[in-house]
């Protein structure tokens with residue numbers, strides 16, 4: 001059974017942590033984060049070989065653990081069907097059925113019955129399974145080390161696909177790194193999620209975030225003219241969005257003044273780029289709103305007055321959650337209260353974990369989903385935030401967070417209901433995205449029925465867990 005963190009942490013969270021009561025600081029200090037060693041050699045994106053790893057698992061005899069490219073044009077007999085409670089995303093309601101994906105990787109059918117499926121169709125899932133759109137994390141830092149080493153530097157970190165993440169929005173990375181990961185209009189590198197990037201965060205000279213994002217992760221904007229030039233250069237280099245740092249931090253560092261903020265936003269919009277601001281106080285959220293900033297990177301941690309909540313709601317601004325990060329560092333109570341007010345006012349909240357900054361590699365965090373649920377969205381609403389809404393985050397491309405006939409499939413097969421047990425996201429049974437099926441080596445069991453023609457009509461029974469060979473093969477998977 002999954003629980004919300006360590007008992008001691010839960011206790012801290014309940015009482016808001018020590019720092020929130022006594023400090024004007026609204027964010028964990030930079031010392032809480034980690035700084036990338038820029039001297040390390042960066043691998044190319046092609047250096048990541050997750051599919052080969054999974055292919056090796058298949059070769060060692062674990063029949064259902066594999067990652068394969070489905071052939072183009074083999075419609076639909078060489079596709080795959082996912083069986084279970086299907087939630088197609090958006091405002092739809094979950095109901096039992098099948099999602100049929102064709103050989104080109106598109107959703108060919110959403111149906112209630114198995115009858116009439118081609119006999120050679122691979123069928124995955126069962127009565128207890130859920131089939132849902134895969135998630136998008138709208139706030140990650142791929143350039144930041146996780147667990148003592150930079151995930152992006154090692155080449156063997158979970159890419160996201162096997163964890164159920166099919167989209168990431170990377171913030172405040174040095175430009176060269178960011179552009180090496182960026183997906184843009186191309187399909188993602190096989191086995192990787194779609195990645196949108198901001199490149200360096202723009203902030204005031206001596207700004208707080210410059211100390212957080214040493215080594216090219218932050219860039220100074222000194223005047224409206226220079227700010228426009230900086231934005232135009234980032235746009236020409238190909239970033240997907242502009243990130244603006246409006247946070248004085250614990251030592252009241254300078255923040256970009258209103259004229260510079262306006263210049264950044266107008267230059268970005270003129271270049272067709274949205275602007276995401278890191279602003280945690282009422283004053284700086286107001287400054288962002290005045291300038292027409294499109295999104296906030298965090299739920300603010302200073303309690304926002306009702307009038308400001310209404311203003312945010314009226315502006316169309318979206319806000320990425322990162323609530324668990326705040327709870328983990330003692331700033332959760334006011335952020336959670338703001339989140340509840342924002343949800344009540346109808347402000348769209350997106351799912352984001354600040355992974356990298358939070359010390360964890362990109363993966364679905366069930367605690368973040370529950371923080372969103374507890375803000376008033378409920379567990380299904382939290383999933384909608386992490387799928388359809390996060391897929392629409394500023395700068396994200398190629399994902400819809402929905403399962404719709406005719407569209408490319410990006411879905412997850414979960415072994416049980418994510419509404420009953422959000423922790424199930426830590427062990428997805430299978431992920432399908434970009435024409436590629438990945439059956440997770442971390443799934444507690446691997447269930448499949450094949451072929452469709454020899455199985456009885458109706459939902460297939462769940463098969464028992466993989467045997468000792470599977471358990472042996474799973475060792476050392478991370």
Ligand SMILES: [Zn+2]
Nearest residue numbers: 139171354357
């Ligand atoms: Zn962050």
